[in-house]
Amino acid sequence: MAENAAQTSVGQKKAAVGFSRSLLLTPSEDLVGFLSGHLGRAILFCITATSVAAVLLIFYFVIRESIPFFYTGTAASGIARVKEFFLDTGWYPSATVPRYGALALIVGSLYVTIGALVIAVPLGLLAGVYLSDIAPFSLRQICKPVIEILAAIPSVAYGFFAVMVLAPWLQTHLGFSTGTNAMNASLILAVMALPTIISVSEDAMSAIGREIREASYGLGATRAETMIKVVLPAAHSGILAAVLLGMMRAIGETMVVWMASGNASRIPSPWWDVSQSIRTMTATIAGDMGETPKNSEHYYALFTVGLTLLVFTFSLNLISEYLLSQIMRNKRGGK
Amino acid sequence: MRLILRQFLDKAFTLAAAVSVLIIVGILLVVLVPMFQKGLSAVFFTETIEFRKLQKETHNRGNDEALQRRIEQTNAARKPIYDVLADFSLGINTESLVKEAKDIYQKYGEYLNYHNIPKDQYTEYRKQAKDIRDTMIAALESDNKDIVLANLDKVLAQEENPIYKDSPVQKLFILALQYQKTARTIDVAKRSEYLTNLQEVTTAIRQLFGPLPGEALPPLPMDQYGATRMDMAQKALHILLWDEAWVSDGDGKPLVKKNISRREQFAGTALEPLFDQVEKNIDVLLMPQFRCYWQYFIDDWVNSHYFGGVGPEILGTLMLTILAMVFAIPLGVISAAYLVEYAPDNHWIKLVRMCINTLAGVPSIVYGLFGLAFFVVTIHAIGKPCILAASLTLSILALPVIIRASEEAIRLVPQTYREASLALGAGKFRTLVNVVLPAAAPGILTGIILSLSRAAGETAPILFTGVVAMGPIPNFGSPSEWIRNPGSLFGGLLQPTRALSYGSYDIAVGDRISMLVPHQQFGMVMTLILLVLILNIAAIVIRSKMSKKLRGY
Numbered sequence: 070m071a072e073n074a075a076q077t078s079v080g081q082k083k084a085a086v087g088f089s090r091s092l093l094l095t096p097s098e099d100l101v102g103f104l105s106g107h108l109g110r111a112i113l114f115c116i117t118a119t120s121v122a123a124v125l126l127i128f129y130f131v132i133r134e135s136i137p138f139f140y141t142g143t144a145a146s147g148i149a150r151v152k153e154f155f156l157d158t159g160w161y162p163s164a165t166v167p168r169y170g171a172l173a174l175i176v177g178s179l180y181v182t183i184g185a186l187v188i189a190v191p192l193g194l195l196a197g198v199y200l201s202d203i204a205p206f207s208l209r210q211i212c213k214p215v216i217e218i219l220a221a222i223p224s225v226a227y228g229f230f231a232v233m234v235l236a237p238w239l240q241t242h243l244g245f246s247t248g249t250n251a252m253n254a255s256l257i258l259a260v261m262a263l264p265t266i267i268s269v270s271e272d273a274m275s276a277i278g279r280e281i282r283e284a285s286y287g288l289g290a291t292r293a294e295t296m297i298k299v300v301l302p303a304a305h306s307g308i309l310a311a312v313l314l315g316m317m318r319a320i321g322e323t324m325v326v327w328m329a330s331g332n333a334s335r336i337p338s339p340w341w342d343v344s345q346s347i348r349t350m351t352a353t354i355a356g357d358m359g360e361t362p363k364n365s366e367h368y369y370a371l372f373t374v375g376l377t378l379l380v381f382t383f384s385l386n387l388i389s390e391y392l393l394s395q396i397m398r399n400k401r402g403g404k
Numbered sequence: 405m406r407l408i409l410r411q412f413l414d415k416a417f418t419l420a421a422a423v424s425v426l427i428i429v430g431i432l433l434v435v436l437v438p439m440f441q442k443g444l445s446a447v448f449f450t451e452t453i454e455f456r457k458l459q460k461e462t463h464n465r466g467n468d469e470a471l472q473r474r475i476e477q478t479n480a481a482r483k484p485i486y487d488v489l490a491d492f493s494l495g496i497n498t499e500s501l502v503k504e505a506k507d508i509y510q511k512y513g514e515y516l517n518y519h520n521i522p523k524d525q526y527t528e529y530r531k532q533a534k535d536i537r538d539t540m541i542a543a544l545e546s547d548n549k550d551i552v553l554a555n556l557d558k559v560l561a562q563e564e565n566p567i568y569k570d571s572p573v574q575k576l577f578i579l580a581l582q583y584q585k586t587a588r589t590i591d592v593a594k595r596s597e598y599l600t601n602l603q604e605v606t607t608a609i610r611q612l613f614g615p616l617p618g619e620a621l622p623p624l625p626m627d628q629y630g631a632t633r634m635d636m637a638q639k640a641l642h643i644l645l646w647d648e649a650w651v652s653d654g655d656g657k658p659l660v661k662k663n664i665s666r667r668e669q670f671a672g673t674a675l676e677p678l679f680d681q682v683e684k685n686i687d688v689l690l691m692p693q694f695r696c697y698w699q700y701f702i703d704d705w706v707n708s709h710y711f712g713g714v715g716p717e718i719l720g721t722l723m724l725t726i727l728a729m730v731f732a733i734p735l736g737v738i739s740a741a742y743l744v745e746y747a748p749d750n751h752w753i754k755l756v757r758m759c760i761n762t763l764a765g766v767p768s769i770v771y772g773l774f775g776l777a778f779f780v781v782t783i784h785a786i787g788k789p790c791i792l793a794a795s796l797t798l799s800i801l802a803l804p805v806i807i808r809a810s811e812e813a814i815r816l817v818p819q820t821y822r823e824a825s826l827a828l829g830a831g832k833f834r835t836l837v838n839v840v841l842p843a844a845a846p847g848i849l850t851g852i853i854l855s856l857s858r859a860a861g862e863t864a865p866i867l868f869t870g871v872v873a874m875g876p877i878p879n880f881g882s883p884s885e886w887i888r889n890p891g892s893l894f895g896g897l898l899q900p901t902r903a904l905s906y907g908s909y910d911i912a913v914g915d916r917i918s919m920l921v922p923h924q925q926f927g928m929v930m931t932l933i934l935l936v937l938i939l940n941i942a943a944i945v946i947r948s949k950m951s952k953k954l955r956g957y
Contacts, residue, residue, distance in 0.1 A: 226435075358868050
C-alpha cells in the first residue's frame with residue numbers, strides 16, 4: 070500500500086514538474102533489482118508459509134497415527150471401533166480385553182469446561198464491562214498487568230496450586246471425600262479462562278462506538294441499562310468469541326486437569342455432583358502416553374483422542390474467527 | 405419511585421462490576437501469596453548445624469575450622485542426651501537382653517572349656533550358671549514387678565561369688581544391674597508400650613540430630629543428617645515431645661486426634677529429663693542461624709529433591725526455551741514483516757492467517773503428540789526424546805505468538821517513517837530492515853519475551869518429547885571438543901533434560917520423597933513463576949516505555 074501511495078504521488082509530481090519519463094525503473098532496465106525483489110518476495114512467502122506447513126503437518130501426523138486404531142482390516146470392525154470409541158464409557162486399555170471407550174473422557178472434558186465457563190463468563194463479562202466503561206484510565210493501567218500476569222502464570226503452577234493448596238482446602242472446608250475432583254479442576258480452569266474472556270470481551274465492547282452509548286445516554290438510560298440493553302447486544306458476536314476462546318483454553322488445558330481432576334474415567338452421577346473425580350481427554354493423553362509402547366493399539370487410541378480434541382478446538386477456532394471478523398466489520402462500520 | 409429503583413440498579417451494576425475486578429485481583433493474590441510464602445522458605449530459612457554439615461560435605465562450603473568447633477560444641481551438648489537414651493533403651497528392650505543373657509551363658513561354656521576345668525566341676529559350674537541365666541530370663545520375661553525384683557536380687561546375690569570373677573558372667577551382672585535400675589522406675593507390665601514409644605522417641609532424636617552415635621551410616625543422604633532447617637526441627641521436636649494418638653471420644657463418635665505428652669508417658673523413668681534437656685537446649689544442640697541459601701538456584705538436588713536446589717531445572721528450561729526461540733524468532737519476525745509489508749490481500753494470505761490462528765488454538769498436548777510423532781518417531785536423526793525435539797516442538801508453539809505480536813508492532817510504526825525512507829531513495833527492503841524493524845524492535849521484543857515466558861511454562865508439549873523428572877544434566881562436552889568435532893554439540897542436544905515445568909508437576913504428584921519437604925515443592929514452582937513473572941514484567945516495562953515514546957511523536 071505504501072508503494073502504491075508513493076507511486077501515485079510520484080505520478081502526480083511528474084505531471085506538475087514535467088519529468089520526461091517515469092522515475093520508476095522498468096524490469097528490463099533493472100533486471101537484477103527486479104529479479105531479486107521477486108525472488109526475495111518468494112523466499113519471504115515461503116518462510117511465512119511455515120505456519121501453514123506446521124498446521125498441515127500437525128493434522129497429517131495426528132491423523133496418520135490415529136488411522137491404525139480404526140483401520141483394523143475389515144470395515145465392520147472399523148465401524149465397531151468408532152462406535153466403541155464414541156459411545157462406550159469404559160476406558161480400560163490395559164485390561165486383558167482392552168476397551169477404548171472415550172465417551173467418559175469426552176464428557177469429562179466438556180464437564181470441566183462448562184463448569185469453568187459457568188464461573189468465568191459472568192465474572193469475566195462484568196470485569197470486561199468495568200474495564201471498558203467504568204474504570205478510570207489510571208485504574209485500567211493497573212488492572213491490565215494484573216490480568217496479564219494471571220494469564221502468564223504457567224498451567225503447571227495452577228495445577229500445583231490445585232493439588233497442594235486448593236485440594237486440601239476443599240477437603241477440610243467442604244467435606245469432600247477427595248480434594249482432586251471436577252469442582253477443583255473447574256475452578257482453576259475458570260481462573261485460566263478469565264484473562265482471555267476479559268480481554269476479548271473488553272475489546273469487543275470498546276469496539277462499539279461512542280455514538281451508540283451517547284445515543285442511549287441521551288435517551289435517559291442509566292449506565293447499567295446502556296450496557297445491558299445496548300452495548301452487550303451490539304457486541305454479542307465478540308462476546309461469543311470471547312466465550313469460545315475461553316472455552317478453547319479450558320478444553321485444551323492439560324496439566325491442571327491432569328493434576329486436579331482426580332483422573333477417574335467415569336461420568337459423574339448424578340450429573341451435578343461436582344465432588345466426584347473425573348478424567349478428561351487431555352489428561353488421558355498426558356497420563357497414558359508415557360507408559361504406552363510405540364505403535365501399540367493403546368498408542369493409536371491416544372492419538373485418536375488427540376485427533377478428537379484437535380477437531381474440537383479447530384471447529385471452535387473457526388467459529389470464533391468468523392465471529393471476530395464480524396467485530397472487525399462492526400468497527401469499520403462504526404467509523 | 406421508578407427512577408430511584410433504576411438508579412439503585414445502576415449503582416448495583418457498577419458495584420458488581422467493581423467487585424468482579426476485585427475478585428480477580430483477589431484470585432491472583434490467593435494463588436501467588438502461598439506459593440511465594442512457602443517457596444521463599446526454600447531460599448530464606450533458619451538453618452541448623454546439620455545444614456552446615458551438609459553444605460560442607462556435599463559442596464565444600466563454609467569455614468572448616470569454625471564449623472569443626474561448632475560441631476564439637478553440639479556433640480558435647482548432645483552427649484548427655486544420647487547417654488540417657490542409650491541407658492534407658494538398654495534396660496527396656498528385654499528381648500535383646502534375653503538374647504544377650506543366652507549369649508553370655510554360651511560364652512561362659514567356651515570360657516570354661518578354655519580354662520581346662522575338670523569334668524565334674526565343669527558340669528557343676530555350668531549348672532549354676534544356667535540357674536543364674538534362667539533366673540535372669542524369668543526376671544526379664546515377668547510382668548510382675550515383685551517377681552522381677554526378687555529374681556534380679558537372686559541373680560545379683562551371686563555377684564560376689566569368686567568363681568565368676570573375670571568370667572563372661574560378670575557382664576550378665578552388669579545387665580542385671582541396669583535392668584534393676586530401669587525396673588524400679590517403670591511399670592514392668594507396660595514394658596512393650598514403653599518400647600514402642602521409645603522407638604518413636606529414638607526416631608525423633610534421629611530426625612533432629614542425625615544417626616545415633618555408633619550406628620552405621622544410612623544409605624540415603626536424607627537419613628544421614630538431622631534436621632537441616634529449624635522448621636523441620638520444630639516438627640521433629642513436636643514428635644519427640646508429643647505422641648499423636650487417635651482416641652475415641654465416647655461411643656459411636658469419630659476418633660479424634662489428641663496429643664499426649666511424652667513427659668507423662670515416661671514420667672518417673674530415667675528418660676524423663678531427656679525431654680526437658682532437648683527442649684530447653686535446642687539452640688545449643690542445633691545452633692540455628694538465618695540463612696539466605698541463594699545457591700538453591702544453582703545447586704543440583706541431593707536425594708531426589710530432599711536437599712539441594714533446582715539449578716539443572718533452571719538450566720534445562722533456559723536451554724529448551726532459548727533453543728526454541730532460535731528457531732521461532734527468525735521465522736516469526738520474517739513472517740510478520742511479510743504479512744504487514746508485502747502480502748497482497750488474496751485468498752492465500754487469508755489461508756496463512758487462518759493457519760496462524762489455528763496454530764495458536766491447537767491444545768498444547770496435541771503439540772506434544774505431534775512432536776512425538778514427527779520429531780521423535782519420524783525424523784531418524786533425532787530418534788528419541790531429547791532437547792532438540794522438545795525445543796522444536798516449543799518453537800512451533802511459540803511461532804503464532806511471535807507472529808501476532810510482531811505484526812502488531814510493525815503495524816504500529818507510523819506510515820510517515822516508511823514514506824520518509826522511501827523518499828530518501830531507499831528501496832522497500834532497505835526501508836523494512838533499516839527503518840521499520842528498528843522502530844518496531846521494542847514491540848517485537850515484547851512479543852518475543854512473552855512467548856519466551858509462555859514456552860518456559862509449557863509442560864504438555866515437552867512431556868513426551870524430551871523432558872525427564874530425574875536424570876543427569878545434559879553433557880555438552882568442552883568447548884575445545886566442539887572445535888575439533890562440531891558434532892559433539894549436536895550430540896549434547898540429543899539428550900533429554902530436566903525442566904522447571906515438568907519438575908513442578910513431578911515434585912507435586914510423582915515424587916514421594918519430596919512430599920516430606922513442602923518447601924522444596926513450593927520452591928520449585930516459585931522459581932518457575934518467578935522466571936515467568938520477571939519476563940512478563942520486563943515485557944510490560946518495555947511496552948510502557950515504547951508507548952510513551954510513540955506518544956511523544
